Amino acid sequence: MQHKPANTAVKIHDLIQNRWSPRAFDCDKAVNHDDLLALLEAARWAASCFNDQPWRFVVCDKATDEAAWQRAFGTLVEKNRQWAKNAPVLILAVAMEDFNHNGKANRWAMYDTGAASAGLCLQATALGLVVHQMGGFDADLAREAFQLPGNCQPMAMMAVGYQAEVDVLDDDFKAVELAERNRVALNERFYAGTWGKGVE
Numbered sequence: 382m383q384h385k386p387a388n389t390a391v392k393i394h395d396l397i398q399n400r401w402s403p404r405a406f407d408c409d410k411a412v413n414h415d416d417l418l419a420l421l422e423a424a425r426w427a428a429s430c431f432n433d434q435p436w437r438f439v440v441c442d443k444a445t446d447e448a449a450w451q452r453a454f455g456t457l458v459e460k461n462r463q464w465a466k467n468a469p470v471l472i473l474a475v476a477m478e479d480f481n482h483n484g485k486a487n488r489w490a491m492y493d494t495g496a497a498s499a500g501l502c503l504q505a506t507a508l509g510l511v512v513h514q515m516g517g518f519d520a521d522l523a524r525e526a527f528q529l530p531g532n533c534q535p536m537a538m539m540a541v542g543y544q545a546e547v548d549v550l551d552d553d554f555k556a557v558e559l560a561e562r563n564r565v566a567l568n569e570r571f572y573a574g575t576w577g578k579g580v581e
Contacts (some may be wrong), residue, residue: 382544385562400506401562402513404554407545408467411444415471416508420541423504427497432479435490436497439527449533454528457538458517464554465515468540473499473523474514476534494536505541513540 383405390523421438426470427433443450454462465471480485480487502512520535529535547558568579 382546383558385442387562387564390567395475396503396506400502401511403511403544403558404464404513404551405545405547405558406464406467406469406511406540406542408469408549409568410543411469412510412542414442414445416510417442417541419508420501420504420510422558424497424501429463429493429496430487430489432478433482433487433490433493435480435487436494437477437533437561438497438501439475439542441471441473443469447529450544453523453538456518456520456526458509458519461538463515464542465513465538467549468513468542470541472501472525472539472541473537474539475529476536476557478532478534488522489534491534498537498539501539505549509543510541511544514538515562 383403384399385401385403387393387401389398389417395476398443400509408522412466417440421440424436425436427436439449439514441453441454442448452495453473454465457465474494474497476490478490488555502514505512515538517533523529523535523538547555550558567578571580575578
């Protein structure tokens with residue numbers, strides 16, 4: 382199996398360095414329920430504005446509720462279906478648009494839901510699981526499939542499971558799976574005191 386630690390400019394924690402988003406999933410290995418709960422618990426303890434916790438996660442475990450998993454799978458674009466078919470768990474991340482305590486618009490809801498999702502991904506790495514987050518899904522279909530309320534925003538569909546050998550992928554995806562990971566230079570995205578002045 383591919384082990385693709387990030388080639389970092391400075392030393393970071395192994396958990397962060399080793400987290401990545403493969404597409405090769407083992408279709409024969411279900412995710413243990415306690416491990417799945419641990420992922421959700423990690424997401425639950427993310428920071429959020431006013432501790433509002435605007436995230437909602439719809440968990441679709443093929444081993445326990447194949448109909449729900451099929452509904453989630455049905456929202457994916459065709460390209461993602463080609464590999465996500467092997468993921469034993471699909472999770473829809475949703476951001477609630479209004480604050481719980483006063484009903485006003487929460488402009489930080491998407492940010493906070495992203496933070497919760499990041500916690501979930503890191504916990505997965507710690508447990509030997511992998512997560513691939515997808516923007517390639519139909520949000521309107523997801524709203525219908527899961528009877529979502531009007532005041533929310535479906536943000537991402539996450540494939541969760543155990544990594545498999547790259548051979549489970551179609552040829553179109555193998556090259557991507559095997560390619561070296563990369564990021565732009567630190568000073569191109571992180572600024573020192575003013576816009577555009579890269580950190581050193």
